């Protein structure tokens with residue numbers, strides 16, 4: 331099975347090293363939480379893996395294949411799934427239309443890879459049914475006819491997750507997936523991640539500030555501070571470590587403020 335690995339992965343913005351020689355491997359069947367203070371480089375690390383940012387040095391590979399030089403689209407095809415940003419969507423199309431396009435693009439990509447599904451999936455009704463099923467999964471079915479541009483924030487975040495699921499990636503990268511969601515919306519997403527975990531072929535990376543969520547979902551935690559990987563291990567060990575206790579005294583205050 332395919333391991334995702336970064337080796338000495340580094341990016342500098344001017345004089346600032348935002349991600350500093352991070353070497354780490356992620357195995358299928360494992361949910362790894364990536365934690366660390368604000369500005370630690372967590373989102374930047376994701377952007378380097380997905381290809382949104384070009385590394386200054388080091389490499390990214392999946393299943394032994396070097397992806398470092400590839401654009402986002404190629405990495406997506408290789409199995410890296412990064413939540414869509416709203417800028418990737420068609421704002422004037424409805425929720426359902428956007429998800430259907432993502433489903434269609436995924437099936438076309440598979441077809442090009444040689445899986446002969448295109449003839450089946452090209453059927454409009456089946457694409458629509460798949461898109462509807464995804465919307466049910468994120469509790470967005472009632473919103474299916476709403477133009478994406480007029481969705482409230484929480485629904486936009488849920489839609490991002492539906493689009494990520496539509497890609498059927500091997501690697502799921504969630505960057506604070508419930509940030510800005512209401513108390514009834516967040517459990518929908520957390521349940522989905524719980525469901526995804528059951529598929530032992532998937533690699534799940536989760537950036538999350540809420541330590542109760544991390545404690546429950548993570549099989550492993552890595553800690554970034556100032557762009558450097560400073561801790562890596564089982565959740566109980568890492569949470570108890572001085573580096574996390576120290577880092578999270580500051581961060582959890584922010585998280586409480588956000589939640590209030």
Ligand SMILES: Nc1ncnc2c1ncn2[C@@H]1O[C@H](COP(=O)(O)OP(=O)(O)OP(=O)(O)O)[C@@H](O)[C@H]1O
Pocket residue numbers: 343348366367368369370371372373374375
């Ligand atoms: N495009 C960019 N240009 C310049 N500096 C950047 C850029 N992107 C990120 N940075 C800097 O890199 C550092 C890491 O930022 P990043 O957003 O990855 O942190 P983070 O760990 O995701 O923080 P948070 O928990 O607040 O989301 C910060 O100092 C940030 O200002």
Ligand SMILES: [Mg+2]
Pocket residue numbers: 372373374505
């Ligand atoms: Mg971030």
